Amino acid sequence: xxxxxxxxKDCKTIGISGHVRPDGDCAGSCxxxxxxxxxxxxxxxxxxxxxGDLSDSLRHNLIGQELVHWNYExxxxxxxxxxxxxxxxTRLGDAMDYFFKAKKRINxxxxxxxxxxxxxxxxVDPEASSTCELCYxxxxxxxxxxxxxxxxxxGIVTDTxxxxxxxxxxxxxxxxGKLMATGFDHSDIARQVFFExxxxxxxxLGRALLESILFMDGRCIVSMIDRKTMQFYKALSKDxxxxxxxxxxxxxxxxxxxxxxxxxxxxxxxxxxxxxxxxAKVAExxxxxxxxxxxxxxxxxxxxxxxxxxxxxxxEQLSAKKxxxxxxxxxx
Numbered sequence: 417x418x419x420x421x422x423x424x425k426d427c428k429t430i431g432i433s434g435h436v437r438p439d440g441d442c443a444g445s446c447x448x449x450x451x452x453x454x455x456x457x458x459x460x461x462x463x464x465x466x467x468g469d470l471s472d473s474l475r476h477n478l479i480g481q482e483l484v485h486w487n488y489e490x491x492x493x494x495x496x497x498x499x500x501x502x503x504x505x506t507r508l509g510d511a512m513d514y515f516f517k518a519k520k521r522i523n524x525x526x527x528x529x530x531x532x533x534x535x536x537x538x539x540v541d542p543e544a545s546s547t548c549e550l551c552y553x554x555x556x557x558x559x560x561x562x563x564x565x566x567x568x569x570x571g572i573v574t575d576t577x578x579x580x581x582x583x584x585x586x587x588x589x590x591x592x593g594k595l596m597a598t599g600f601d602h603s604d605i606a607r608q609v610f611f612e613x614x615x616x617x618x619x620x621l622g623r624a625l626l627e628s629i630l631f632m633d634g635r636c637i638v639s640m641i642d643r644k645t646m647q648f649y650k651a652l653s654k655d656x657x658x659x660x661x662x663x664x665x666x667x668x669x670x671x672x673x674x675x676x677x678x679x680x681x682x683x684x685x686x687x688x689x690x691x692x693x694x695x696a697k698v699a700e701x702x703x704x705x706x707x708x709x710x711x712x713x714x715x716x717x718x719x720x721x722x723x724x725x726x727x728x729x730x731x732e733q734l735s736a737k738k739x740x741x742x743x744x745x746x747x748x
Contacts, residue, residue: 417539417553417554418522418524418537418539418554419554420449420452420453420522420551420554420555421456421556423497423520423522423537424453424457424496424497424520424522425457426496427457427461427495427496427497427520428460428461428462428496429461429462429464429492429495429496429497430453430457430461430462430463430464430495430496430497430498430499431463431464431465431466431490431492431495431497431498431499431511431514431515431518432446432449432450432463432464432465432466432498432499432501433446433465433466433467433498433499433500433501433508433509433511433514433515434446434467434500434501434502434503434508434547435502435503435507435508435509436468436507436508436509437468437469437653437654437684438467438468438470438474438502439574439575439657440474440570440571440573440574440575440609441502441546441547441548441571441572441574441575442467442501442502442503442547442571443467443470443474443478443567443570443571444478444548444567444568444569444570444571444572444574445501445502445524445546445547445548445550445551445567445568445571446465446467446499446501446502447465447478447479447480447481447483447484447567448480448548448551448552448564448565448567448568448571449499449501449551450463450465450480450483451479451480451483451563451564451567452551452555452559452560452564454483455559455561455564456556456559462492463483464483464485464490464492464495465480465483465484465485466484466485466488466490466508466510466511466514467484467486468486468509469486469652469653469654470654471654471655471657472614472654473608473609473612474570474609476608477566477570477605477608477609478566478567478570479563479566479567480563480567488509488510488511490514492514493517494517494518494519495514495517495518495519496518496519496520497518497519497520497521497522498514498515498517498518498520498521498522499522499523499524500515500521500522500523500524500525500534500535501523501524501525501547501551502524502525502526502527502547503525503527503530504523504525504527504529504530504533504534504705505521505523505534505535506534515534515535520536520537521534521535521536521537522535522536522537522538523535523537523538523539523540524538524539524540524547524550524551524554525539525540525547525550526540526541526542526543526544526545526546526547526549526550526707527540527542527696527705527706527707528542528696528705528707528708529696529699529700529704529705529706530705539554542707543583543585544583544588545572545575545576545581545583545584545585545588546571546572546574546575546576546583546588547571547575548567548568548569548570548571548572548575549568549571549572549587549588549591551568551571552568552591552595553591557594560594560595560598561598562598562599562600565594565595565596565598565600566595566598566600566605568595569592569595569596569600569602569605570605570609572588572591572592572595573592573605573606573609573610574609575710576588577661578606578610579592581709581710582691582709583707583709610658613658614655616649616650616651616655617651617655617657617658619649619651620641620645620646620649620651620655620656620659621658621659621662623641623645623649624639624641624659624663624674625639625662625663627639627640628663630666630669631727632727632730632731632734634668634669635668635669635670635671635692635734636669636670636671636672636673636727636730637663637664637666637669637671637672637673638672638673638674638723639659639663639673639674639675640674640675640676640677640683640719641656641675641676641677642676642677643677643678643679643680646676646677653676653678653684656674656676656684656686659674659686660672660673660674660686660687660688661688663688664688664689664690669690670689670690670692670693670734671687671688671689671690671692671693671695671730671734672687672688672689673685673686673687673723673726674686675715675719675722677719678714681716681717681718682714682715682716683714683715683717683719683722684712684714685699685702685704685712685713685714685715685722685726686711686712687699687706687710687711687712687726688709688710689708689709689710690709691708691709692733692734692737693730693733693734694708694733695707695708695709695710695711696708696711697729697733698711698726698729698730698733699711699712699713700713701729702715702722702725702726703715
């Protein structure tokens with residue numbers, strides 16, 4: 417457990433960042449923490465946040481974006497403290513140098529692939545639902561106002577799939593209830609963050625589902641969007657959010673793989689599982705990471721090679737799994 421005030425109370429400059437291509441938990445934890453520290457430490461303390469581009473739903477709902485240096489530029493030579501949230505330091509992108517130059521380095525994360533942490537002060541708890549849950553537990557609950565609560569709530573509901581995933585614990589629900597008690601419109605956040613999509617997102621989702629393929633006797637589903645298709649729909653990386661989760665809701669599917677082409681022969685791969693497959697182990701073999709049910713990586717290889725190699729790892733896990741009802745595995 418970390419008390420964040422004790423760690424930074426004497427600091428005059430604080431930097432905060434998370435992983436490249438930030439999701440709700442990453443951005444929510446960074447902005448929620450920034451607002452909290454600004455409130456606690458006062459106007460005399462500088463708090464800078466470094467984030468990449470956000471999806472439209474996050475842009476419209478997260479509070480404190482005036483603190484973000486979207487271009488990753490700063491005139492601070494070395495921050496008194498730098499917080500790496502929701503990832504290990506190697507995934508900070510252009511903020512990684514700021515982290516390692518800081519006088520104090522703090523890493524708060526819930527990814528099992530970051531078990532040791534990257535800082536001088538580390539709190540990594542893979543059992544937590546989200547980094548936002550951990551951030552809340554570093555705070556004085558009496559100091560968490562509606563703006564801070566909104567950001568943290570967005571991160572929690574994002575990483576729990578609106579409290580559907582197995583990482584949702586009684587403590588998660590208790591914290592979510594305390595955040596809701598500050599008075600923000602939680603139902604509107606759920607609608608905008610999870611269900612509302614712009615027309616381009618709907619089109620690219622439809623294309624991905626239309627061209628998806630079931631294999632391993634229907635236990636796995638895969639789809640890919642290439643650069644040409646993205647250019648046709650004028651789709652951006654952020655428009656790919658949520659596609660893999662929609663694929664994973666297909667009846668009978670144990671694992672979903674979705675990838676899109678970032679550059680020629682370079683793919684961003686997202687994996688989801690219902691629990692039968694530990695997709696973090698699959699992603700780690702390709703230099704990525706994540707959680708048992710949600711993971712990702714970036715791979716430089718032909719599309720079919722990626723699928724063939726990942727399929728072998730997934731089939732190995734499914735074949736090793738012994739079901740109570742005697743269900744046949746794909747190799748039987």
